[in-house]
Amino acid sequence: MNTRLLKSSLTCVVGAVALAGCGSSGSSSSTPSTTPAATTSTPAATSAGTSKVTLQADSSGGLMFNQKSLTASAGTVTIDFENRSTTPHNVTVSDSTGKILGSTPTFTGGSRTLTLKLAKGTYTYYCSVPGHEAAGMKGTLTVN
Secondary structure: OOHHHHHHHHHHHHHHHHHOOOOOOOEEEOOOOOOOOOOEEOOEEEEOOEEEEEEEEOOOOOOOEOOOEEEEOOEEEEEEEEOOOOOOEOOEEEOOOOOEEEEOOOEOOOEEEEEEEEOOEEEEEEOOOOOOOOOOOEEEEEEO
């Protein structure tokens, strides 16, 4: 096979993989949630050093989450993220320096889970689809 053709093919494959999603640790579930929208979420205690919070994208396709702030306990933090809309979204978490700590894949319909080990502090969660964070699709995660 021609070297130039091989390099071109490899570049296309790498590009396609990069565009496939924001990937991190995440799992898929399509169980709909009936949790009403709220302004904050407190962690559900699952066991020592772990907590779970829930987050939803606007089901009508708006560029917003149902909550602007989340609270969790230090240790293993699980974010259950649901996107019932046809607009692709993800949830990405970064620290105070802007370093990305993890992200769900970008998806439409269904839900994904992001699990991170987090120390006490303040983190930002946002949708990293271009333009979504700038439109206000972000919030603060406080870990106590």
